[in-house]
Amino acid sequence: MSVEPAGASLGEVRAVWLVARREMVTRARNKAFIIGTLGVVVAIGLIALAPMVFSALTQNQTSQMSAEPELAPVLEQVEQQAAETPEVQVETSDWPGRDRAEEAVQDGELDVALIGTDQDLAAVVEGTPDPAILGLIDDVYIQQQVTDTLADTGADEQAVQQALESGVRVQSVDGATGMDQAFLVGTVVGMTVTLLLYISVLIFGVYVAQGVVEEKANRVVELLLATVRPWQLLFGKILGIGALGLIQVGVALVAGVGVALATDYLANLPVSFATLAITLVVWFVLGYVFFAALLAASASLVSRQEEVQSAIQPVMFLIMVPLILAMVTINTGGGTIVSVLATLPPFSPFMMPMMLATGQVALWQNLMALAFLAAALIGVVWLAARIYTGAALRTGSKIPMREALRIARR
Numbered sequence: 001m002s003v004e005p006a007g008a009s010l011g012e013v014r015a016v017w018l019v020a021r022r023e024m025v026t027r028a029r030n031k032a033f034i035i036g037t038l039g040v041v042v043a044i045g046l047i048a049l050a051p052m053v054f055s056a057l058t059q060n061q062t063s064q065m066s067a068e069p070e071l072a073p074v075l076e077q078v079e080q081q082a083a084e085t086p087e088v089q090v091e092t093s094d095w096p097g098r099d100r101a102e103e104a105v106q107d108g109e110l111d112v113a114l115i116g117t118d119q120d121l122a123a124v125v126e127g128t129p130d131p132a133i134l135g136l137i138d139d140v141y142i143q144q145q146v147t148d149t150l151a152d153t154g155a156d157e158q159a160v161q162q163a164l165e166s167g168v169r170v171q172s173v174d175g176a177t178g179m180d181q182a183f184l185v186g187t188v189v190g191m192t193v194t195l196l197l198y199i200s201v202l203i204f205g206v207y208v209a210q211g212v213v214e215e216k217a218n219r220v221v222e223l224l225l226a227t228v229r230p231w232q233l234l235f236g237k238i239l240g241i242g243a244l245g246l247i248q249v250g251v252a253l254v255a256g257v258g259v260a261l262a263t264d265y266l267a268n269l270p271v272s273f274a275t276l277a278i279t280l281v282v283w284f285v286l287g288y289v290f291f292a293a294l295l296a297a298s299a300s301l302v303s304r305q306e307e308v309q310s311a312i313q314p315v316m317f318l319i320m321v322p323l324i325l326a327m328v329t330i331n332t333g334g335g336t337i338v339s340v341l342a343t344l345p346p347f348s349p350f351m352m353p354m355m356l357a358t359g360q361v362a363l364w365q366n367l368m369a370l371a372f373l374a375a376a377l378i379g380v381v382w383l384a385a386r387i388y389t390g391a392a393l394r395t396g397s398k399i400p401m402r403e404a405l406r407i408a409r410r
Contacts, residue, residue, distance in 0.1 A: 015228040019236025062089040063133045067114035077140040088132050190357030204245035205292040209299035231385040238292045270359025286373050287349030297384035300391040301399045322347040343369040345376040
């Protein structure tokens with residue numbers, strides 16, 4: 001008479017689903033999950049308000065400007081239009097010379113210095129220019145170009161169109177360009193996305209680890225393994241808790257879409273918000289399963305909640321290092337080594353979304369990194385299942401990983 005293995009009568013998919021549903025129902029009733037989800041919405045709202053508050057605080061600041069003698073008519077028009085625009089205040093000063101003007105911008109004595117000719121005008125600034133003053137200069141310059149072109153060409157349609165498409169180049173004394181505004185928005189969004197992933201993976205991954213040890217400590221695991229197989233119990237737990245994490249990430253994305261529709265703050269992103277949102281979901285799913293499997297396997301080696309922290313510490317280190325590296329290199333890109341690391345697990349789940357948001361990598365590089373993570377995920381899940389199988393029913397002192405793998409081979 002043959003003995004049917006645990007979990008066979010339920011079917012593999014149904015067994016995993018039952019475990020996952022049990023985890024979802026249990027965790028969803030937790031006040032911490034509800035408060036955390038509401039906290040995510042509040043955080044997204046505060047991020048949306050930040051640029052508005054900054055704009056409100058800076059809109060009454062006076063911009064100090066100067067221009068080369070040939071560009072004096074442009075400067076005069078800017079000053080006149082600024083007087084009619086409440087949110088823009090301009091003060092002009094005598095032209096100190098090209099070299100001295102750039103020094104004055106660096107020293108903060110001037111906010112904008114207009115250089116060049118009436119055919120090739122550049123606004124010298126430091127860092128990211130004030131969008132309001134830059135827009136005003138742009139409008140004046142375009143108007144002047146249209147007027148001059150109409151006078152010189154006899155209202156030639158093509159020439160007028162070319163004049164309407166002209167604009168002011170932004171030349172920064174610290175090496176920045178007109179894309180700084182987009183990079184600034186990408187940086188804020190990228191850091192928000194990365195921190196959201198980090199917090200979600202950390203919280204829900206630790207939930208998995210604590211749940212594994214809790215079931216071992218109260219001997220519930222023995223009852224569960226009489227019904228399902230170890231890998232089904234492990235994978236169901238990871239998926240069930242992960243589904244709640246995905247709900248929280250989804251709430252954050254919905255709040256982000258609300259921000260995008262209510263403001264034009266995300267209009268300057270180097271990549272579309274839809275692309276970023278879709279890749280964020282994929283990165284969360286793969287990244288969460290990757291680290292949750294490692295956390296669960298590490299936690300299964302101990303039997304008491306007091307030992308969980310020390311057991312999962314190596315995995316926590318694997319999570320922290322990519323996050324720190326992503327934050328440190330966000331403005332510089334970090335060079336070839338960092339670019340290579342960003343495509344490989346465990347670095348990619350935290351570094352790639354940020355680099356995509358700031359325009360430092362192409363979409364194909366992001367997809368390649370996702371493929372690498374998916375390939376690594378297969379091995380990690382298999383290894384975690386083997387460790388959990390060998391350690392789930394062992395209690396007492398911490399079990400060496402080799403011993404857990406040896407027991408699993410029996």
